Amino acid sequence: MATAVATKGTEFEQMGAVPTFQVTLFVRRFNPEDGQEARWEDFDVQVHGTDRVLDALHKIKWEMDGSLTFRRSCAHGVCGSDAMRINGRNRLACKTLIKDLDITQPIYVEPIKGLNVEKDLVVDMNPFYQAYRDINPFLIASDKPEKERLQSAEQHSKFEDTTKCILCAACTTSCPVFWTDGQYFGPAAIVNAHRFIFDSRDEGAELRIDILNDKEGVWRCRTTFNCTEACPRGIEVTKAIAEVKQAILRGKP
Amino acid sequence: MSKPKVHHYEYDVVIVGAGGAGMRAAIEAGPHAKTAVISKLFPTRSHTGAAQGGMAAALGNVEEDSWEWHTFDTVKGGDYLVDQDAAEILAKESVQAVIDLENMGLPFNRTPEGKIDQRRFGGHTRDHGKAPVRRSCYAADRTGHMILQTLYQNCVKLGIEFYNEFYVLDLVMTKVDGQERPSAVVAYELATGELHVFQGKSIIFATGGFGKIFKTTSNAHTLTGDGVGIIWRKGLPLEDMEFYQFHPTGLAGLGILLSEAARGEGGILRNASGERFMERYAPTIKDLAPRDMVARAMANEVREGRGAGPNKDYVLLDLTHLPPEVIDEKLPDITEFARTYLGVEPYTEPVPVFPTAHYAMGGIPTNVQAEVLRDNDTVVPGLYAAGECACVSVHGANRLGTNSLLDINVFGKRAGVAAVEYAKTAKHVPVPANAADEVVSMIEKVRKSKGNEKVAVLRKELQETMDKNAQVYRTEESLNEALNDIASLRARYENISVQDKGERFNTDLLEAIELGFLLDLAEVLALTSRERRESRGAHLREDFLARDDEKFMVHSMAYLTDKPAKKPGDNIKVGWKPVIVTNYQPMERKY
Numbered sequence: 001m002a003t004a005v006a007t008k009g010t011e012f013e014q015m016g017a018v019p020t021f022q023v024t025l026f027v028r029r030f031n032p033e034d035g036q037e038a039r040w041e042d043f044d045v046q047v048h049g050t051d052r053v054l055d056a057l058h059k060i061k062w063e064m065d066g067s068l069t070f071r072r073s074c075a076h077g078v079c080g081s082d083a084m085r086i087n088g089r090n091r092l093a094c095k096t097l098i099k100d101l102d103i104t105q106p107i108y109v110e111p112i113k114g115l116n117v118e119k120d121l122v123v124d125m126n127p128f129y130q131a132y133r134d135i136n137p138f139l140i141a142s143d144k145p146e147k148e149r150l151q152s153a154e155q156h157s158k159f160e161d162t163t164k165c166i167l168c169a170a171c172t173t174s175c176p177v178f179w180t181d182g183q184y185f186g187p188a189a190i191v192n193a194h195r196f197i198f199d200s201r202d203e204g205a206e207l208r209i210d211i212l213n214d215k216e217g218v219w220r221c222r223t224t225f226n227c228t229e230a231c232p233r234g235i236e237v238t239k240a241i242a243e244v245k246q247a248i249l250r251g252k253p
Numbered sequence: 254m255s256k257p258k259v260h261h262y263e264y265d266v267v268i269v270g271a272g273g274a275g276m277r278a279a280i281e282a283g284p285h286a287k288t289a290v291i292s293k294l295f296p297t298r299s300h301t302g303a304a305q306g307g308m309a310a311a312l313g314n315v316e317e318d319s320w321e322w323h324t325f326d327t328v329k330g331g332d333y334l335v336d337q338d339a340a341e342i343l344a345k346e347s348v349q350a351v352i353d354l355e356n357m358g359l360p361f362n363r364t365p366e367g368k369i370d371q372r373r374f375g376g377h378t379r380d381h382g383k384a385p386v387r388r389s390c391y392a393a394d395r396t397g398h399m400i401l402q403t404l405y406q407n408c409v410k411l412g413i414e415f416y417n418e419f420y421v422l423d424l425v426m427t428k429v430d431g432q433e434r435p436s437a438v439v440a441y442e443l444a445t446g447e448l449h450v451f452q453g454k455s456i457i458f459a460t461g462g463f464g465k466i467f468k469t470t471s472n473a474h475t476l477t478g479d480g481v482g483i484i485w486r487k488g489l490p491l492e493d494m495e496f497y498q499f500h501p502t503g504l505a506g507l508g509i510l511l512s513e514a515a516r517g518e519g520g521i522l523r524n525a526s527g528e529r530f531m532e533r534y535a536p537t538i539k540d541l542a543p544r545d546m547v548a549r550a551m552a553n554e555v556r557e558g559r560g561a562g563p564n565k566d567y568v569l570l571d572l573t574h575l576p577p578e579v580i581d582e583k584l585p586d587i588t589e590f591a592r593t594y595l596g597v598e599p600y601t602e603p604v605p606v607f608p609t610a611h612y613a614m615g616g617i618p619t620n621v622q623a624e625v626l627r628d629n630d631t632v633v634p635g636l637y638a639a640g641e642c643a644c645v646s647v648h649g650a651n652r653l654g655t656n657s658l659l660d661i662n663v664f665g666k667r668a669g670v671a672a673v674e675y676a677k678t679a680k681h682v683p684v685p686a687n688a689a690d691e692v693v694s695m696i697e698k699v700r701k702s703k704g705n706e707k708v709a710v711l712r713k714e715l716q717e718t719m720d721k722n723a724q725v726y727r728t729e730e731s732l733n734e735a736l737n738d739i740a741s742l743r744a745r746y747e748n749i750s751v752q753d754k755g756e757r758f759n760t761d762l763l764e765a766i767e768l769g770f771l772l773d774l775a776e777v778l779a780l781t782s783r784e785r786r787e788s789r790g791a792h793l794r795e796d797f798l799a800r801d802d803e804k805f806m807v808h809s810m811a812y813l814t815d816k817p818a819k820k821p822g823d824n825i826k827v828g829w830k831p832v833i834v835t836n837y838q839p840m841e842r843k844y
């Protein structure tokens with residue numbers, strides 16, 4: 001019998017023991033239909049120990065102001081819908097526990113930067129998706145195997161990290177280069193190029209390397225590491241970009 | 254406010270939904286027919302991406318396996334309510350479905366020889382139940398994510414046309430030669446509030462599930478059953494709606510899914526005293542029993558006072574005996590969920606878990622070509638359904654883990670192939686000029702309403718009554734209570750209003766519309782659950798504890814009628830449809 005099962009006061013139980021507490025959220029509001037300028041609006045919300053910023057936004061929407069608008073779906077960090085700037089950092093609202101923020105201060109929530117704001121926390125993601133599509137994000141292989149292609153665990157490990165990407169845009173919209181130059185492909189597109197360039201089954205590395213060797217490609221990256229810090233999937237984004245730079249200089253390893 | 258603008262399009266194949274089934278269909282249809290995929294989300298946000306553990310296929314890469322064993326497990330796992338011809342297809346075509354995905358680029362975990370690796374999963378066994386078998390092909394614990402990404406990548410490659418953040422709210426049926434025929438779907442564009450009528454020769458529904466009828470669920474906020482609800486409102490039947498799966502291991506209190514792969518890799522469920530209680534319920538395969546049995550065992554432990562925690566209201570998933578490397582390599586995401594959301598460290602602490610509403614076995618009835626049925630055997634020409642929204646039925650009364658990622662690939666592909674075949678010779682069914690009228694009035698009614706009821710309040714009450722009355726344990730009384738509650742919520746729904754009256758990104762309005770679908774589907778589920786007076790698979794009636802093969806070895810078929818509902822549910826007619834049995838006669842289900 002596992003001794004670990006004899007539970008003492010786990011953190012989880014303590015979370016349950018904290019009944020509710022109050023926080024103030026400052027949310028960036030903008031709606032082109034109402035003719036007003038973008039502005040901050042504050043809301044006081046009662047939350048629980050296990051609540052995330054997304055829960056607080058839902059509380060506002062469902063109990064106070066139905067017009068508050070944001071994207072969300074899965075609510076546990078796997079669909080990539082709800083990247084936003086929370087206290088100045090890009091995060092997924094559904095993965096940010098309120099108790100982990102400094103709750104003595106108001107929590108600031110605003111849309112991710114560098115993409116046009118459509119309404120409140122919703123931005124126009126199309127330029128972001130376009131950059132992704134531009135790097136040919138699909139396996140390019142000429143053989144027609146009858147069964148599976150073989151791949152060793154070691155070959156798989158070369159690109160496994162970048163397969164985790166959920167296209168949330170947290171990295172790209174935390175990048176100062178992207179803020180000043182919206183033409184830059186951005187970290188997410190490079191991450192997805194990496195996923196294929198380093199896949200032993202893929203034959204399209206040269207094509208992608210060509211695309212990323214462009215003036216709006218990898219060389220714009222100034223290695224500020226904002227992207228790596230922002231990534232909710234823990235992908236080593238800056239490392240992936242560096243590996244793509246290496247591949248351009250030395251050819252695919 | 255002026256009436257919304259209406260746009261018109263003509264396609265050969267129109268696919269509603271861009272999850273696994275919809276995109277798998279699009280990959281077949283796109284190269285051969287003018288195809289549009291319409292989705293309420295950007296495709297990679299679909300809930301297929303939340304699936305974790307794997308996709309079943311008898312590849313036999315790591316130990317002996319056969320499609321026949323897989324078929325048997327599927328039938329037995331489904332408590333003999335599975336249509337066995339469909340289960341045979343599922344199991345036989347699984348091997349090609351996995352190879353297709355690998356060839357498209359899916360990064361599966363590998364064996365030392367470089368082949369696709371496989372692991373154990375609940376209810377999948379060697380030689381008809383002798384021992385667990387390694388049948389699940391996987392990519393760490395994000396197999397659904399990799400399937401969704403790979404399918405979207407291949408759609409990009411093929412240049413498939415997507416209409417993203419378009420909410421399909423109606424199916425247009427046109428009377429031709431005295432028969433109602435599908436001609437188009439009507440979608441509401443989130444960004445603008447404008448309407449779009451998509452005429453199609455073939456229309457495929459691949460709209461996923463409706464877990465949001467429950468409070469504790471692994472399902473995304475957007476899983477509100479719009480597609481299934483649309484079909485229902487057209488007077489077409491829904492099959493086996495009483496069979497809803499509760500996944501054993503949701504994070505306690507939150508419902509976030511922790512894959513069965515945790516137990517496939519050796520995780521053990523324990524009660525408060527540390528006892529491995531599944532040994533009492535399923536002596537042979539223990540923690541790897543099918544989900545219905547494990548969920549029930551867990552609920553029973555809690556009910557009999559053996560639950561863990563300060564309120565004794567959950568059990569524990571123990572991974573502490575697994576080497577941390579195995580956890581990191583094979584279960585990275587779910588262990589991170591435990592850390593992030595509950596502050597529990599799975600290396601050293603057991604994780605609090607409890608069943609969470611997860612998957613609809615029932616849905617839109619189809620045959621094995623994915624053609625939608627209007628009764629027990631008549632096809633609706635040009636209309637197809639695949640994936641969770643459909644009921645083929647390969648899952649019967651209880652789906653096995655890893656069979657749904659398989660289902661979307663096998664029957665998504667079949668739907669795509671059949672839709673193209675049909676579109677080759679069929680003509681477009683004419684679309685009436687006022688095709689969008691019903692959606693216009695549905696939307697304007699909500700937008701203009703000055704009622705005093707709030708969407709969030711009604712939705713919460715609905716979810717609470719469903720959790721209380723139609724979850725793991727059910728009785729005639731509890732189900733009648735659910736039906737009464739739903740009826741009064743429905744009356745109040747007439748009086749809802751929304752605060753956002755705008756046209757752009759009006760999610761307030763759409764949540765109100767989605768609630769309408771949830772109410773419809775919850776009612777069908779509660780009613781068919783009441784009418785099935787036996788216990789089978791995921792459906793447990795405490796007032797009818799035994800399985801009753803004499804009366805109920807049949808699928809339920811529910812129809813919406815015009816009959817006034819004097820009592821809640823009176824307007825729903827329930828018929829029955831025989832189960833297709835090929836090789837396996839029902840036996841007692843022991844593991």
Ligand code: SF4
Nearest residue numbers: 165166168169171231
């Ligand atoms: S790399 Fe990380 S931050 Fe960037 S889009 Fe992908 S998941 Fe989001």
Ligand code: FES
Nearest residue numbers: 073075079080094
């Ligand atoms: S809602 Fe899916 S990632 Fe946050």
